[in-house]
Amino acid sequence: MQKTWNSDRRRTAIGRAALSVPARQALADRQLSPDRTILDYGCGRGGDVRTLERLDCKITGWDPYYRPETGLAPADVVLLTYVLNVIEDPAERRQTLKQAWELAQTVLIVSARLTWEKSKVRGEEFSDGLLTSRQTFQHLFGASELRNYVEEVTRARCVSAAPGVVYAFKDDAARLSYLAHRIVPNAEWLASEDTTSAITALVDHVERRGRPPRVEEMPRNVAELLAHLKAGELKRLVRDTADPERVTDGAKGTTLNTLLFLAVELFNGRGPFNSLPLSVQLDVRAFFTSYKEACQRSDRLLLKLRDDSYIRGAMSASAIGKLTPTAIYVHRRAIDRMPTILRLYEHCASIAAGRPREWTIAKLKHQGRAVSWLDYPEFDKDPHPRILSSYLVDLKSLETSHMSYANSANRPLLHRKHEFLAPDDPEVPRYRRLTDSELKAGLYEHPHLIGTENGWEAELIRCGRELRGHRLVRRAAG
Known part of the structure; x- marks a missing residue:
């Protein structure tokens, strides 16, 4: 017989002196900004609300115990931070997620505690979680389980931004804009204070991207500084100033980045051409005969992920990373310089179950499909850095595991550090x-x-x- 219990959920709310992990991630991913309205749904004691207010964000916090008087109104971004895991009734948990989704106009950011934290939560089994000695409840999610649950309830294609943090976007355009920012490296424009520096920034962009930008792609100050020049003059300036070899290399890089983006998008569910961010649309038009051709090439790339011999060949041919009999290890600074198929491999794992915020080296297995992100926080200072934690995603089962070495008396360490980096x-x-x-x-x-x-x-x-x-x-x- 199922026992009954009145949850004291207010006890799960903690005071925060700094932003929560999900809020920090969303800030880094440009999902939280002063030009968006934000609702912290179930804000607890309001730590994130106060910190984001100091960052000039337009944020409202609501909580059934600490801020019940605040009205619930739609917002561009809704934060649902560590709320679902403290609701003991599965039906109420689902309804809470649905209501948060209905309030979100652009993106819903959901976070929950994960199964690897089970050792930190003591209690007896109750419903689908644990009843603690403080009369609180915890349902711990698997990382991919959380993403699947949010997708099921919202019926939206979701992205795991980090372990235990999921973004559900209201439309394809918002999701694809986020993926483009995350997947396609696009360095910031050079600072521009006058016409000369604006021209330098334009030429730099052409060399990196392999094509001239549209006015809509330029930072506003660059567009204003160049507005007095005619299109023909700008074209001549770029032609006379840009290094042709760099432009060619930039075009090759952008072509590969576009294929990578489209392959990840297929892994996550592909939308129509007009839903792509403008810059990606222009890349497709510049470097492919058609969107259909670009999709066909990216589809073939994604299929190659299943081929062990192809993956091993890419690892063996790579000038980046340390190859062992079972995997390749690549430092964070070199990850975007791996062969495109290996970058796709790593990105698919990160989209499925989240890439941790703190990591140093990515390990990609060549048999089976699993990615581990290993954290060596003293990599550059320590001649033989000690591991602090590892997080693994199995791409076949989407199961995840986490290992902390913080209290280990005999930690694994690294040798031959130069082999993990680009030459x-x-x-x-x-x-x-x-x-x-x-x-x-x-x-x-x-x-x-x-x-x-x-x-x-x-x-x-x-x-x-x-x-x-x-x-x-x-x-x-x-």
């Missing part, structure tokens, strides 16, 4: 010199021993060496 990364020479000196000292003679802190320290002692920053020196006699 032209400015830190590569320094890291390679350290590797060479360690090889010469005999520290890699027993590779099975050096993968953890204790084993590495034992080998340093055996070889009579110690590290001072990124220099290997003889150990002082003690």
Whole structure:
């Protein structure tokens, strides 16, 4: 017989001195801005509301216990932050999500606690979650489960912005604009204060994108500074100033980025051409014979994700990353320089279950389809950085797992740091010199021993060496 219980949900609300993780993610993704109205639905004690107000956001907070007097009105963005997981009644949980969706005019941002936090939540089983000793309830979601649940209720195609954070967009245009910003690297325009600097910014953009921009694509100040020049004059200035080789390379890069975008869009459900962001539409017109041709090429690219031999071949041919018998490891700074098929591989996993906010190295398996994001917070400071956490997404099952090493006494660590980076990364020479000196000292003679802190320290002692920053020196006699 199912026991009954009156939830004391107000106890789950915590005071915040800083923005919550979902709000920080949404801010970084440009979903929260001063030109949008925001509703924090179930705002608790209002920490996010106060912080976003200080950032000049037009935000209203409503909570059934702490701010019941606030009226509920539609807003461009609705935040539903850690609300669903504290509702013990599945029907009410679903209704709450539906109501939040109805209030959102552009995007609904949903976050919930995830199953990997189960060790932090103690209680007895109740309904589809846990009843805690504080008489609160927690339903922990799997990362892909949360995305699927939001899609089912809203009937909208959703994107996992981060583990436990899902964006549900009201229309394709808003979703595709977000995906384009996330997938297609498009560096900011150079600062422009006068006509000369505006022309420099225009030429720089042409070299990076491989085509001239439309006026609608330009920052407002650049368009105003160039408004007195005729179209023919601008065209001549670009032709005479831009480096043809860079323009050609930019065109190749934009073509590949467009294919990547369209392939990810197919993975997430593809919309019509006129729903694409303007810049992507112009890229298609500039570098493909038609939208149909671009889609056909991107479809073939997505199909190649299923081919183990093709994936392994792309990994073997890549000048970026460290290849092992089971996977390729690539540093965050080099991730956008991998072959397009590998970038697609990583993006599909991130769209399905979220890429964590903090990560250093992506690991892509070549058999099966799984991506792990590994966090080495001291990568650049520590000659042999220790891992802090890992987050894995299995693309076949969409199951996720998280591992924290924060309390581990013998953490895994990295060697040969230069191999994870692009060859032209400015830190590569320094890291390679350290590797060479360690090889010469005999520290890699027993590779099975050096993968953890204790084993590495034992080998340093055996070889009579110690590290001072990124220099290997003889150990002082003690």
